[in-house]
Amino acid sequence: MANPNPKEIVRRFNAEVIEAGSAQSFADLMAPDFVNHSAPPGSPNGPESMWNTFENLLRPAISELRVKIEDQIAEGDMVTTRKSVTGILTGRLLGAGPTNAPIAIDVIDIVRVRDGRYAEHWGMNNLAAVVAAIRGNNA
Template identity: 35%
Template sequence: MTDEEVRQIAVDMGKIFNDGDDEVAKRLVHPDFIDYEAPEGSPRGPEAYANTARWMRSVWEGARWEIVDSFAKGDKATLRVIFTGRQVTDFMGVPATGKSVRVQHIHIYRVTDGQVHEHWAVRDDLELFRQLGAWDKPLMGAPKPAPTA
């Protein structure tokens, strides 16, 4: 496969999350697909990946993963995305806040024979939790609070 074909398959994987397109999952996700972002021992394959997408869309109203950069070399493609959504149910122990978030992710896919076999991700979860009010990391350049006596 060409680098561009590998990149396009990775880009098309976004339809599973953004559009809830289970047919894309059935077509592009290999039956032995491993999602290294999921907890160890999680189910594998297209249905498991589609289930993760359904869950994320149920937690985040208006969830979108906007691709802002992408490239591929050999059998791997990398996407830099901006995730946005409004939290409407519990997420990783944080009760629904109703707050909207905007955070960056990096996703790497290994593609062979037209299907995705592996996925890795780096998400800025600290920033996500800061925006939800679950962590009090100050913004860059924001004044530091005065010490209390």
């Protein structure tokens, strides 16, 4: 059986895990030895670091959470995705909110896919700037 297309794996992760919150899809799509190179220093950097971001940070704060993939480039087992995470800020996000207003977080992820699963992740986002703007608007 051929390995699944790495871009499809990343699209599936974004739809099923980030948007829908599927624990089963998360388990299916994460390699047990996964490494999140973007985890904060001193924090766990295994699969739990990714699950924590979605289930304990974003999903409780943002209702109607959606991921829009703007661009996706793949070379071999590496997939780079530029996307936006949007929704309504109905909860607290890093101490900011709720505003009940739309929120958008811009993200660039690089994922190494191995055997149809996430093996490594690197990422950049503008979450800190978004939260600072919310705090500034509510001062």
